[in-house]
Amino acid sequence: MTIxxxxxxxxxxxxxxxxxxxxxxEFLAQYQEHQVGSKIHTEYWIPAAxxxxxxxxxxxxxxxxxRFGSS
Numbered sequence: 001m002t003i004x005x006x007x008x009x010x011x012x013x014x015x016x017x018x019x020x021x022x023x024x025x026e027f028l029a030q031y032q033e034h035q036v037g038s039k040i041h042t043e044y045w046i047p048a049a050x051x052x053x054x055x056x057x058x059x060x061x062x063x064x065x066x067r068f069g070s071s
Contacts, residue, residue, distance in 0.1 A: 015069035019062055027057040 031044045046054050 015067065017064060017068075018066040020065045021062040022059040023054070024057040024059055027054075 028044065031046060033042050034045055035042050
């Protein structure tokens with residue numbers, strides 16, 4: 001949430017969203033989780049070339065958890 005709240009709300013965008021979704025665990029296991037910043041900030045790095053394949057492995061719906069910023 002830190003990135004959406006503190007970085008994405010800066011101009012010109014002015015709005016940041018936190019999204020939540022599930023991904024097939026067997027598919028996701030081929031990627032490593034990386035620490036970015038402090039140890040509470042982790043993410044999977046999915047190469048752009050794999051993005052379409054990644055999207056096919058999203059399970060269920062994408063949910064908006066939080067919204068930060070103007071209007």
